[in-house]
Amino acid sequence: MATRTIGIGLLGAGVVGGGVARTIFEKGKSLLYASGASIELRNVLVRDLHKSRGIDSLSDLLTTNPQDVLENPEVDVVVEVLGGQVPAKDYIFQAISNGKHVVTANKDVMAKYGPEILEAAHAKQVRVLFEATVAGGTPIIAPLQRDLSANEVIAVNGIINGTTNYILTRMARDGIDFLDALAEAQGLGYAEPDPTNDVEGIDATYKLAILASVAFQTPVFDSNVYCEGITKLTSRDFVYAAELGYTIKLIAVARKDVEGIQARVHPAFISSDTMIAKVDGVLNAIEIETDLAGRVLFHGQGAGAMPTTSSILADVIDCSRGILDGKDSSSIGFLRRNTQIRPIMDLETKYYIRMNVVERPGVLAEITRVLGDLEISIASVIQKEVDFTTLQAEIVLISNRAKESAIQQAITELAELEAVAEIGTMVRVED
Numbered sequence: 001m002a003t004r005t006i007g008i009g010l011l012g013a014g015v016v017g018g019g020v021a022r023t024i025f026e027k028g029k030s031l032l033y034a035s036g037a038s039i040e041l042r043n044v045l046v047r048d049l050h051k052s053r054g055i056d057s058l059s060d061l062l063t064t065n066p067q068d069v070l071e072n073p074e075v076d077v078v079v080e081v082l083g084g085q086v087p088a089k090d091y092i093f094q095a096i097s098n099g100k101h102v103v104t105a106n107k108d109v110m111a112k113y114g115p116e117i118l119e120a121a122h123a124k125q126v127r128v129l130f131e132a133t134v135a136g137g138t139p140i141i142a143p144l145q146r147d148l149s150a151n152e153v154i155a156v157n158g159i160i161n162g163t164t165n166y167i168l169t170r171m172a173r174d175g176i177d178f179l180d181a182l183a184e185a186q187g188l189g190y191a192e193p194d195p196t197n198d199v200e201g202i203d204a205t206y207k208l209a210i211l212a213s214v215a216f217q218t219p220v221f222d223s224n225v226y227c228e229g230i231t232k233l234t235s236r237d238f239v240y241a242a243e244l245g246y247t248i249k250l251i252a253v254a255r256k257d258v259e260g261i262q263a264r265v266h267p268a269f270i271s272s273d274t275m276i277a278k279v280d281g282v283l284n285a286i287e288i289e290t291d292l293a294g295r296v297l298f299h300g301q302g303a304g305a306m307p308t309t310s311s312i313l314a315d316v317i318d319c320s321r322g323i324l325d326g327k328d329s330s331s332i333g334f335l336r337r338n339t340q341i342r343p344i345m346d347l348e349t350k351y352y353i354r355m356n357v358v359e360r361p362g363v364l365a366e367i368t369r370v371l372g373d374l375e376i377s378i379a380s381v382i383q384k385e386v387d388f389t390t391l392q393a394e395i396v397l398i399s400n401r402a403k404e405s406a407i408q409q410a411i412t413e414l415a416e417l418e419a420v421a422e423i424g425t426m427v428r429v430e431d
């Protein structure tokens with residue numbers, strides 16, 4: 001029997017696209033065994049035809065005209081690895097309307113337009129697969145959609161930004177400051193020259209929106225996710241965290257209860273003996289809490305050309321198998337429910353607050369009165385030595401469980417006390 005050929009149109013041949021192209025050329029036979037079809041690259045869209053890409057067989061396929069990919073009748077699956085929203089979003093919609101299946105690594109687009117894109121795909125009976133949008137080479141979308149599909153997901157909880165995890169690991173282990181750790185990450189290629197999306201938590205917010213949408217089968221957009229980055233953390237916070245038995249991580253948490261879903265990305269104190277606390281460097285880890293399977297942990301490479309290629313080609317193979325089986329309709333799983341999104345102010349957890357206070361009797365009593373009036377009780381206090389030049393002392397409080405709204409109000413009121421010179425950092429404590 002003749003082998004069916006599945007034509008791939010590639011939008012982008014940069015870090016990830018280059019990895020995808022090279023792997024299709026080099027692993028043709030094993031992709032055939034895995035998918036049952038011969039997977040062949042057709043046209044490849046780039047900006048610059050003359051850029052050196054280090055892949056000989058690619059040059060004849062390059063084009064700067066997107067229609068060579070999007071309208072090519074020999075393209076069955078469009079792989080979008082351009083990055084950014086413009087023009088990637090329009091190309092994805094065009095590919096769908098031309099009846100092509102789409103595989104994308106674009107978290108920005110999927111976090112903002114995922115439900116709309118899946119709906120369009122459903123209408124055209126094509127598939128849109130996006131494993132590579134979250135945690136690079138670590139499988140998480142497909143396991144949620146297939147292996148855990150009989151479960152109710154209770155929570156998704158993880159470390160999904162390798163850049164910030166590298167920076168925080170260096171700050172925790174070696175006591176270096178944020179800016180030094182960032183410069184080092186940039187030198188190693190782990191952080192972009194403009195690191196804003198990573199260090200401000202935006203990248204993790206996109207990924208959590210996608211993860212929560214899949215996990216809870218309801219549209220969750222990046223604008224629904226509370227987002228706070230790591231730029232305010234100082235080496236002092238890591239010293240106190242270690243003293244108290246914690247480590248600091250940028251966590252992404254989405255939790256569902258009877259009142260709705262709460263999704264948040266922010267630095268948190270994590271007990272040092274938990275699995276998530278031990279995820280160091282650029283690695284990612286995601287723990288899924290479910291009703292039937294219990295807690296399941298996914299751990300692995302969160303980025304990089306080859307790990308991301310692994311996820312993209314898994315989606316391509318899945319699409320190809322579907323085409324061969326005649327089951328090439330869309331998976332519209334995450335649009336089935338419509339769950340309420342809850343604001344961060346509803347959160348109830350423990351809090352770490354570091355502040356500088358004037359060194360005189362009665363200061364602690366003033367602070368506890370402000371907290372007590374807002375029904376916040378203190379679990380522990382650390383007071384460090386007085387600085388005799390400024391006559392100030394550093395105080396660190398860990399609260400018992402309290403409402404986020406009460407803590408925010410307390411911080412405003414504490415900052416107004418004459419005895420409080422400066423509120424340093426507030427970090428949520430996850431138990």
Ligand SMILES: NC(=O)c1ccc[n+]([C@@H]2O[C@H](COP(=O)([O-])OP(=O)(O)OC[C@H]3O[C@@H](n4cnc5c(N)ncnc54)[C@H](OP(=O)(O)O)[C@@H]3O)[C@@H](O)[C@H]2O)c1
Pocket residue numbers: 011012013014015016017045046047048049051080081082083084086087105106107132133136302303304305308
């Ligand atoms: N890098 C990773 O480790 C990683 C991991 C997971 C997901 N992702 C996602 O994968 C996607 C691609 O990332 P990347 O790191 O591969 O990006 P990249 O290295 O910047 O590559 C982008 C590619 O797209 C082409 N391109 C961009 N805009 C274009 C336009 N308007 N018209 C034609 N071609 C255009 C570029 O062409 P030229 O080469 O001619 O400039 C380049 O080949 C992004 O969505 C990213 O978030 C990346």
